[in-house]
Amino acid sequence: MSTTRKHTALPKAQILIEALPWLTRHNGRTVVIKFGGNAMIDEDLKAAFAQDVVFLRQAGLKPVVVHGGGPQISAALDRHGIVSEFKAGLRVTTEDAMDVVRMVLAGQVQRELVGLLNQHGPLAVGLTGEDAHTITATKHQPEIDGELVDIGRVGEITAIDTGAIEALLADGRIPVVSSIARSQDDGHVYNVNADTAAAALAAALGAETLMVLTDVEGLYEDWPNSDEVISRLTAKELEKLLPELASGMVPKMEGCLHAVRNGVNTARVIDGRVQHSILLEIFTDEGIGTMVVPDAQEPHGQGPQQPQERHGQGPQAQEPNRQEGEAV
Numbered sequence: 001m002s003t004t005r006k007h008t009a010l011p012k013a014q015i016l017i018e019a020l021p022w023l024t025r026h027n028g029r030t031v032v033i034k035f036g037g038n039a040m041i042d043e044d045l046k047a048a049f050a051q052d053v054v055f056l057r058q059a060g061l062k063p064v065v066v067h068g069g070g071p072q073i074s075a076a077l078d079r080h081g082i083v084s085e086f087k088a089g090l091r092v093t094t095e096d097a098m099d100v101v102r103m104v105l106a107g108q109v110q111r112e113l114v115g116l117l118n119q120h121g122p123l124a125v126g127l128t129g130e131d132a133h134t135i136t137a138t139k140h141q142p143e144i145d146g147e148l149v150d151i152g153r154v155g156e157i158t159a160i161d162t163g164a165i166e167a168l169l170a171d172g173r174i175p176v177v178s179s180i181a182r183s184q185d186d187g188h189v190y191n192v193n194a195d196t197a198a199a200a201l202a203a204a205l206g207a208e209t210l211m212v213l214t215d216v217e218g219l220y221e222d223w224p225n226s227d228e229v230i231s232r233l234t235a236k237e238l239e240k241l242l243p244e245l246a247s248g249m250v251p252k253m254e255g256c257l258h259a260v261r262n263g264v265n266t267a268r269v270i271d272g273r274v275q276h277s278i279l280l281e282i283f284t285d286e287g288i289g290t291m292v293v294p295d296a297q298e299p300h301g302q303g304p305q306q307p308q309e310r311h312g313q314g315p316q317a318q319e320p321n322r323q324e325g326e327a328v
Contacts, residue, residue, distance in 0.1 A: 029208035032201055036067065037214050037215040040070075041072075042273075052279050064205065064207075067105070067113060073091070088151075101153075127178070131164060133182060137182070157200045177201065179193065179198075180192065195251040203263055210259040231289075234293055261294065266291050271289060
């Protein structure tokens with residue numbers, strides 16, 4: 001091998017070696033990934049996302065993908081002459097809107113994502129929360145200004161049955177779950193926020209980590225005075241910040257909080273606008289997003305079994321995007 005070829009290959013080898021302790025730590029573990037934001041509508045980002053998920057599976061992890069479809073649903077509702085409205089960060093879902101939501105999630109977004117993953121082999125299988133009673137819900141009424149508000153066919157998760165997902169994982173497949181739930185009461189189908197659904201599934205599966213793709217870099221320590229992203233927050237620190245966050249960001253961060261308080265080791269909010277953000281976050285020392293950990297968790301020590309977790313300050317964190325975030 002020539003000197004030039006040796007120098008070219010060395011950085012690649014160093015990258016693989018850096019990933020080794022993380023690969024060792026996560027081998028055989030379940031990782032739940034919420035797919036959303038710009039990553040859903042940019043062709044290059046979609047392709048990179050599919051590559052990342054397949055890489056996780058081939059590297060010995062067990063990825064589960066949960067997706068929403070905010071941009072696609074809004075576009076479809078516009079075509080049907082139905083106005084999109086959000087309250088408390090959630091999409092108001094009328095009877096007519098629910099038909100469109102179901103069609104877009106299960107018939108469009110899921111099928112495209114399964115197709116992208118299956119370009120790399122017969123790996124992905126799509127299902128919705130309706131299938132095998134994977135997600136059961138009851139009608140959700142958020143409280144706004146002290147009053148309960150009717151937002152239509154929006155569901156609050158009451159039960160998770162992981163049987164179908166676990167069977168797929170045992171068969172080496174990648175489950176792709178649409179955030180739709182069957183009612184526990186009246187047989188209705190409900191629209192469930194995808195961030196909430198991903199968190200509930202991560203907890204029920206005993207996942208190693210929950211990863212939420214979004215359209216910001218993470219939580220900022222002192223926005224707009226600083227663009228420093230907080231790399232690490234405890235559950236208590238995050239809980240204090242929730243009242244300060246934009247309504248669209250609240251379901252994401254509440255999901256992270258729920259996950260780490262129900263057995264998930266870490267929950268991470270990462271920038272889905274960055275190609276291969278999943279691999280950068282989970283297999284490098286630096287990471288690129290904000291990681292939430294349980295209150296009792298201490299930073300891991302160095303070594304092949306316990307890579308060094310990132311540190312960050314959190315009590316003054318702000319979320320910069322004050323507009324409504326994605327809600328299915």
